[in-house]
Amino acid sequence: MTKPVTLATPIEELVREFPESVGFLTRYGIRCLRCGEPFWCTLGELLEAEGISEPEKLLASLNAFLAEPKNA
Amino acid sequence: MREKAMKSLLEKLELKSKNIGACAGPDAWYEDPKGQELVSFNPTTGEPIATVIQATASTYDRVMNEAGAAFLRWRMVPAPKRGLVIRDLGQVLREVKEPLGELVSLEMGKIKVEGWGEVQEMIDICDFAVGLSRQLYGLTMHSERPAHRMYEQWHPLGVVGVITAFNFPVAVWSWNAAIASVCGDPVVWKPSSDTPLTAIAVQHIANRVMADHGLKGIFCLTIGSGATIGERMINDSRLPLISFTGSTRMGRRVAEVVARRFGRTILELGGNNAIIVTEDADLDMAVRAILFGAVGTAGQRCTSTRRIFMHKAIAAKLTQGLIKAYQQVRIGDPLDDRTLMGPLVTKAAVEDMMAALEKAKEQGGTILYGGKRLPELGEQFVQPTLVKMPAQTEIVHQETFAPILYLMEYEDLDEAIRLHNEVPQGLSSAMFTTDLRQAEKFLSAEGSDCGIANINIGTSGAEIGGAFGGEKETGGGRESGSDAWKQYMRRQTNTINWSRELPLAQGIKFGDG
Numbered sequence: 001m002t003k004p005v006t007l008a009t010p011i012e013e014l015v016r017e018f019p020e021s022v023g024f025l026t027r028y029g030i031r032c033l034r035c036g037e038p039f040w041c042t043l044g045e046l047l048e049a050e051g052i053s054e055p056e057k058l059l060a061s062l063n064a065f066l067a068e069p070k071n072a
Numbered sequence: 073m074r075e076k077a078m079k080s081l082l083e084k085l086e087l088k089s090k091n092i093g094a095c096a097g098p099d100a101w102y103e104d105p106k107g108q109e110l111v112s113f114n115p116t117t118g119e120p121i122a123t124v125i126q127a128t129a130s131t132y133d134r135v136m137n138e139a140g141a142a143f144l145r146w147r148m149v150p151a152p153k154r155g156l157v158i159r160d161l162g163q164v165l166r167e168v169k170e171p172l173g174e175l176v177s178l179e180m181g182k183i184k185v186e187g188w189g190e191v192q193e194m195i196d197i198c199d200f201a202v203g204l205s206r207q208l209y210g211l212t213m214h215s216e217r218p219a220h221r222m223y224e225q226w227h228p229l230g231v232v233g234v235i236t237a238f239n240f241p242v243a244v245w246s247w248n249a250a251i252a253s254v255c256g257d258p259v260v261w262k263p264s265s266d267t268p269l270t271a272i273a274v275q276h277i278a279n280r281v282m283a284d285h286g287l288k289g290i291f292c293l294t295i296g297s298g299a300t301i302g303e304r305m306i307n308d309s310r311l312p313l314i315s316f317t318g319s320t321r322m323g324r325r326v327a328e329v330v331a332r333r334f335g336r337t338i339l340e341l342g343g344n345n346a347i348i349v350t351e352d353a354d355l356d357m358a359v360r361a362i363l364f365g366a367v368g369t370a371g372q373r374c375t376s377t378r379r380i381f382m383h384k385a386i387a388a389k390l391t392q393g394l395i396k397a398y399q400q401v402r403i404g405d406p407l408d409d410r411t412l413m414g415p416l417v418t419k420a421a422v423e424d425m426m427a428a429l430e431k432a433k434e435q436g437g438t439i440l441y442g443g444k445r446l447p448e449l450g451e452q453f454v455q456p457t458l459v460k461m462p463a464q465t466e467i468v469h470q471e472t473f474a475p476i477l478y479l480m481e482y483e484d485l486d487e488a489i490r491l492h493n494e495v496p497q498g499l500s501s502a503m504f505t506t507d508l509r510q511a512e513k514f515l516s517a518e519g520s521d522c523g524i525a526n527i528n529i530g531t532s533g534a535e536i537g538g539a540f541g542g543e544k545e546t547g548g549g550r551e552s553g554s555d556a557w558k559q560y561m562r563r564q565t566n567t568i569n570w571s572r573e574l575p576l577a578q579g580i581k582f583g584d585g
Contacts, residue, residue, distance in 0.1 A: 012265065012297050019419035026427035033424045034319030035342055036372055036417055036473040037237050037264060040298030 004063045007044030007055060014043055020071045024062055028052070073114075073178060073407050081178065082122065084171040085273035093124040093268060093295030094131035096138035097288035098279040102131040110295065112269045115181040115415040115452045116405050124268040127294040127301055135292045136310055139231040139258040142289025147228040147256045154254045155205025157290070161250070161281045162198030165191060172242065172273060177406040179267050180238050181414040181452070182369045184407055194246035196536045197552060201250035204557055208255065219571030226561040228256025229336075233311035235302055235326075237318050238417050239372045239473075241267035242274055244340075247536070247552045248315045249278075253290055255560040260292045260311065262302055266417050268295045298322070309333050313560065316340070317374070320497070320545045327547075338559055339547025340540070342471040343499030345522070345531035346379035348488045348514065351386055353504035354528070359393040361504065361530035362477070367401055367456045368532060370413050371475030372421075375500040375524070375532035379468060380479050381488045387481045391440065391460070394479075398441045398456055404449060415452035416474060422452055425474035428467055429457065432478070435465035440479070469495050485510055493521045499542030500524040500531040523550070 005014060005021070014021050015038045022032050030050050032038055039046060047055040065071060073081070082088070093110070094102040107125040114121050127135070146154070165172070173187035182190075210224040234248045241263060249259045263271035271293060278291035294301050306314055306329045315338040316326045323341040330337045347365065349358050365377030382390050406414030416422050422445065429443055442455030456475035461468055468478045482488040492501065501522040503514040511527045513519050523542035524534060534540050539554035541547070550556045576582060 010297065010299050012299060015418070015420035016265075019423050022420045022423035023427040026424070026431070031424070031470075033420055033473065034321055034471065035237055035317075035374065036239060036266075036421055037318045037322070038298075038420070039319070039321055040302055040325070042299075 005043065005059065005066065007042065007047070007059055009043050011039045011041055011043060011046055014038070018066055020066060021062060024065050028058060073405075078121065078178065081171055081174055085168065085175055086276040087122055087269055087273055089122050091122060091124045091269070091272045093272070093293070094127035094135050095275050095279070095293045096135045097290070097292070098283040100138060100288060102127075102134045104128040104131045107131065110265060110268055112179055112267070114178060115417055116450055118451055121179060122269055124272065124295055126296040128296075129300075129304065132294050132296070132301060132304055135260060135294050136231070136308065138289035139260050139292045140310055142258045142287070143228070143231055146258060146290060149256070151205045151208055151254055151256065154256060155202045157281060157285050157287065158198050158205070158250050158254055159202045160284060161278065162195050162202070164277050164281055165195045165198065168277060169195070172270070172277075174407060175270050175273055176241055177414070179269050180241055180417050181406050182372075183411050183414055184409065186369055187406075190240060190243045193243040193536055197246050197250045200536055200553060201254045204251065205254040208557065208561065210563070215567060216577060217569070217575045218573075220567055220569050222565070222567045224563055224565045226255075226558065227564055229560055229562050230257060230312040231310060232257045232259050232560060233305040233308070233314045234259050234261045235305065235314065235316045235318065236261070236263050238264035238266035239369060239374065241270040244317050244551070245271070245274060247540070249291055251552070251557050252560045255557055257313075257560050258290045258292065260294060260305070262294055262296065262305060265295070265297055271295060306330055307333070309335070312336060313338065315549070315551065320547070323547050336559065338541075338549035338551055340374065340549050340551060341545060341547040342497045343374045343376070343542060343546055344378050344469070344471045344495045344497040345375055345500040346381060346492050347377055347502045347504060347531060348381045348492060349383065349386065349390055350485070350503065350505040350507060350510050351383040352506045353386065354506060355386060355390055355393055357528060358390065358504040359397050361502070362394060363397045363401070365530035365532045366477040367398070367413050367475050370416055371456065372417060372473050373532045375534065377477060377531045378471065379464070380477060381482050381491060382479065384481050384483055391479060394458055395441050398458060401456055403446060403453060403455070413456060413475065415450055416454060417452070419451055421473060422454055425454055425472060425476060428470070428472040428474065428476060429459070431467040432459050432461065432465075432476070435467055436462045437465075437478070464491050464494060471497060485513065489514065489519055496545040497542065498522045498544035499546040500526075500534075502526040502529060502531050504528055
């Protein structure tokens with residue numbers, strides 16, 4: 001993984017740079033793609049819209065997931 | 073596609089290894105050194121095809137200024153003369169149908185015949201628009217006042233913003249651009265970031281036609297992300313109409329922002345299209361239609377078939393027929409003549425599909441066929457998948473843009489129609505039946521709640537002559553044929569008094585003594 005994902009990372013960039021994020025976030029009921037197209041917002045905005053109460057915690061889990069050897 | 077063949081294809085369409093993503097006509101390609109590079113990848117191999125320097129705020133404004141200036145001239149060109157430009161656009165598209173269709177396949181992964189079909193759709197809408205250019209009819213009304221004439225006429229609206237998705241990277245532009253331009257409106261286009269090269273190829277074609285007619289600014293392009301160019305467009309009051317194709321979530325955002333400035337929108341959003349197969353249906357026909365609807369374009373059409381409601385009496389036979397048909401789907405390079413299904417558009421799309429299948433299993437679904445990645449073909453290849461669901465669960469209510477087909481059984485038609493209409497989306501629908509009563513019920517006011525409802529035809533593959541679009545979370549917009557053109561124009565009601573009196577409407581006497 002080149003750089004960690006932040007809450008300011010645009011979803012368009014997230015799905016392009018880290019496609020594995022899509023499956024990870026779906027487990028939490030958060031979908032980044034619809035009609036095959038990514039949302040225009042940032043990750044933080046998406047988590048807020050989905051009512052995630054502790055976005056920093058989920059972000060840390062996402063970065064840990066992306067740092068796993070099979071995803072990195 | 074081998075490198076040499078790919079290079080030759082790109083050359084035929086005037087594409088280079090590095091391209092500029094902002095254009096307002098012939099010799100009006102605008103590059104900003106601050107523009108970020110976007111790489112377009114071949115979904116079949118994962119290798120880069122070429123790059124695009126994306127538009128910036130500055131180049132976007134230059135394009136908008138040209139389009140705005142073009143509108144002032146274009147609106148006064150008689151509509152049938154505008155139609156001649158679209159006639160020529162259709163002619164050039166006929167000439168480049170093969171390479172442009174192949175570029176569509178190369179860049180987004182649909183099979184070659186579908187790529188060519190998409191260009192044919194462009195040609196068809198140009199033909200339609202040429203005829204339309206002589207038929208932008210308004211009504212005449214009888215005035216209640218003597219010696220008065222009342223009528224309505226349709227005037228050009230302004231510059232139209234068109235935001236399209238990857239799955240129909242050229243056809244949806246043409247639905248909008250051909251109709252808008254005969255209506256007197258220039259078009260500024262933001263294509264999907266997954267298919268920038270097809271957009272640039274189309275811009276070169278449009279430039280050729282504009283050059284032949286001494287025009288500039290009628291067909292314009294701004295390639296960039298949604299967060300930069302997309303947001304700029306929807307907030308731009310110089311665009312009185314935004315035609316948006318994409319997700320319901322983004323459509324809601326577009327609708328809110330554009331409505332705040334009293335602009336208009338045409339929204340073509342998510343679909344979750346179903347087919348009801350009744351007990352007396354022609355099952356051979358149904359299997360063929362379902363296969364095309366669910367597997368065509370790798371399940372990445374807005375109108376792809378995603379749900380099947382099978383009458384209990386034929387469920388086993390239909391399921392077996394589908395499994396057999398799915399086993400015969402040849403998956404591979406979309407440019408290979410023998411291929412029926414190519415890759416998904418991105419790696420993220422593959423992840424999205426796999427995550428949806430996990431959810432389906434958690435919710436009681438059983439995979440009857442498929443469900444796996446095909447890494448031996450490439451990272452973005454998957455098996456088309458049949459999932460038997462015990463009920464219409466939460467994941468079935470969601471649109472997953474992938475070749476997943478959920479199979480469910482029903483016992484009576486009312487139940488099937490209720491389940492059919494239960495999802496939030498309302499784009500396309502179909503019934504396979506030989507029973508006239510069931511067919512008519514499905515098409516009646518108590519039947520399908522979708523914008524498109526077919527009998528003995530699948531959910532996808534619409535013709536350009538009808539209005540295309542759907543209800544509920546699909547957004548309510550209508551594009552392409554029928555009277556969709558009216559959205560690209562403003563209606564003006566005119567009353568002319570040719571008498572020597574000044575009678576008021578409703579018989580009001582005001583200061584007449």
